Amino acid sequence: MNKKILILSFVGVLCIGSGYILHQHFQETSPEKVKIQTDRDSYTPIMSSTVGIGLVPIHISERDPETVKFHWRTNYGHFVSWEPPGYKVIMLGIDVINNGEKIYWTYNEMSEKKPSVHISLTVEDALSGEPLIETCLEIDWEDQHIAKIKK
Secondary structure (H helix, E strand, O other): OHHHHHHHHHHHHHHHHHHHHHHHHHHHHOOOEEEEEEOOOEEOOOOOOOOOEEEEEEEEOOOOHHHEEEEEEEOOOEEEEEEOOOOEEEEEEOEEEEOOOOEEEEOOOOOOOOOOEEEEEEEEEOOOOOEEEEEEEEEEEEOOOEEEEOO
16 A cells, blocks of 8 residues: 555656646747837938837737836947827936837937947846846948948
8 A cells, every 4th residue: 555655656746747847848948039120220310200210129928028127228329218298308328127118229429430339128027137038239320320220
């Protein structure tokens, strides 16, 4: 009798352990993707129709959207928000964390020499801040005054 209980206990532990391992594997290999959607291909501060290049994260995941944050960084220029109803420009800086709402990348320096722009977007766990997935966007210059999304 004790031998049957021992064997059944062992089989039960094996089943639970296997289920946990499969669950962990599924969590690690579940398709999670992120990309940056832009609202235009080029921008210069001379344009009066916008304050910059609009950026929206497109995050495909099985996670609850409220469990992640979006961490934006740029090596040149800065991010701003510009929303209705007042369309007031609010400076956000070069390192921004938000919930996925649209932000704008812009610059105001009209110097001749500008670096290539690297914008990174990291999807992070909202509680721990742990990075989950990352993507980036590159911007080059046309005539040193027009920012163009690098395709």
